[in-house]
Amino acid sequence: MRTYALLSLALVLAPLHSAAAQRADSAGARADSLRQHIEERFASRVQQQLGLTNDQTAKLRVTSQRFGTRRRDLYTRYRQLREALGVQLRPGVAANQDSVGKLTDAMIELRVASAQATRDEMREVAKYLTPVQRARFFAMRERLHHHMKEAREHRGMGDDRGGRERWKAEKHEMDDAHE
Amino acid sequence: MSECEWLSDRMPAVALGSSDWTGEEAAHLDGCLSCQAEWNLIRLSSRLGEGVGAELDPGAMTRAVLDRLGQSREEARLRRNAWGFAALAGTAAAAMVWAAQTVVTPVAPAKAPLVALQIQLPELDNLVPSELDAVLQTMDEPYVGGSVNDPAVASPDDEDLESGFDTWEG
Numbered sequence: 001m002r003t004y005a006l007l008s009l010a011l012v013l014a015p016l017h018s019a020a021a022q023r024a025d026s027a028g029a030r031a032d033s034l035r036q037h038i039e040e041r042f043a044s045r046v047q048q049q050l051g052l053t054n055d056q057t058a059k060l061r062v063t064s065q066r067f068g069t070r071r072r073d074l075y076t077r078y079r080q081l082r083e084a085l086g087v088q089l090r091p092g093v094a095a096n097q098d099s100v101g102k103l104t105d106a107m108i109e110l111r112v113a114s115a116q117a118t119r120d121e122m123r124e125v126a127k128y129l130t131p132v133q134r135a136r137f138f139a140m141r142e143r144l145h146h147h148m149k150e151a152r153e154h155r156g157m158g159d160d161r162g163g164r165e166r167w168k169a170e171k172h173e174m175d176d177a178h179e
Numbered sequence: 180m181s182e183c184e185w186l187s188d189r190m191p192a193v194a195l196g197s198s199d200w201t202g203e204e205a206a207h208l209d210g211c212l213s214c215q216a217e218w219n220l221i222r223l224s225s226r227l228g229e230g231v232g233a234e235l236d237p238g239a240m241t242r243a244v245l246d247r248l249g250q251s252r253e254e255a256r257l258r259r260n261a262w263g264f265a266a267l268a269g270t271a272a273a274a275m276v277w278a279a280q281t282v283v284t285p286v287a288p289a290k291a292p293l294v295a296l297q298i299q300l301p302e303l304d305n306l307v308p309s310e311l312d313a314v315l316q317t318m319d320e321p322y323v324g325g326s327v328n329d330p331a332v333a334s335p336d337d338e339d340l341e342s343g344f345d346t347w348e349g
Contacts, residue, residue, distance in 0.1 A: 027307075027308055030308045031306075031307065031308045031311060034308055034311035034312060034315060035300070035303045035304070035306075035311060037315055038300065038303060038311060038314055038315055038318065039297070039298060039299065039300050039303070041315070041318050042298055042300065042318065043295075043296040043297055043298040044296070045318070046296060046298065047296040052296065054293065054294045057293075057294040057295075057296045058294050060296060060298075061294070061296055061297050061298075064296075064297065064298045064299055065297070065299060067299075068298070068299025068300070068301055069299070071299075071301045071302070072299070072301035072304070075301050075302065075304060075305070079305065144300070144302075144314070144318075145302065147313075147314050147317040147318070148302060148303070148306060148310070148314055150313075150317070151306065151310040151311075151313040151314050151317075152306070152310060154310075154313065155307075155309070155310060
């Protein structure tokens with residue numbers, strides 16, 4: 001009897017799991033597509049508004065690839081540290097003081113490394129962009145960061161509990177898609 | 180005039196057969212070695228070219244000359260045709276070049292293919308689709324102005340300066 005009950009439960013849950021996996025794949029694919037759209041549109045805007053020559057474009061492309069990879073590594077590391085710190089700082093659970101101290105130091109080091117990467121990138125860009133082009137490029141990227149921050153703040157605002165729940169669901173689906 | 184000089188003057192006429200030696204002249208010629216040597220020279224000279232005309236066949240010569248003339252005319256005709264064809268071809272080529280230039284001239288010179296810019300934005304990795312969608316929507320808004328008067332360039336506010344750190348917040 002118990003076996004039948006488990007089998008029945010498995011039969012009921014299997015389609016649900018399959019549907020969840022499909023949703024996760026779909027969310028991951030959509031996120032990838034949107035990221036690609038944003039990157040393409042941003043690159044197009046930069047190229048157009050800065051009036052880049054072919055030579056400048058080729059050089060900026062190389063710079064972007066190199067520092068993009070560097071920044072991506074930093075972000076990956078940051079997320080790992082943040083998750084580890086989150087685990088340590090869970091309410092009701094005693095934190096390991098030593099671990100928390102090391103994780104915090106590592107995050108501060110990471111911020112310094114990020115600032116250093118930005119400085120190195122802007123120094124390299126200065127070799128082939130004019131000061132005005134470089135300033136515009138920097139401002140455009142800062143503006144994009146600002147928009148990203150706004151998007152996250154909109155999600156994190158407490159007045160939209162439904163929105164926050166939706167974000168959690170999306171985040172969960174994307175994490176599933178990446179795993 | 181000596182007898183030798185007299186005989187020397189008479190030699191061409193005797194050699195051409197228009198006169199004969201007289202008895203006295205023949206006697207002198209027999210006894211004078213100098214006159215004999217001169218006479219032999221004159222006689223041999225007068226015979227030069229003898230038989231040349233006899234060996235020629237006038238008919239064959241005529242045919243050969245006519246054939247050669249005909250051949251020359253044919254060669255001249257072919258040369259004229261060749262030059263005519265070359266001139267025609269040259270004219271046609273020139274016309275084609277001119278026509279091509281006429282067609283191509285209005286077209287703007289081909290520009291070098293535009294290099295596509297790619298910018299990696301790893302900051303987007305942590306955003307969910309709805310957030311990415313919101314960012315995409317805001318990108319349609321005007322970005323930076325056309326000059327350094329743009330506030331984002333000229334005087335970035337605190338929010339702009341801090342936004343680099345903001346991206347760390349997940």
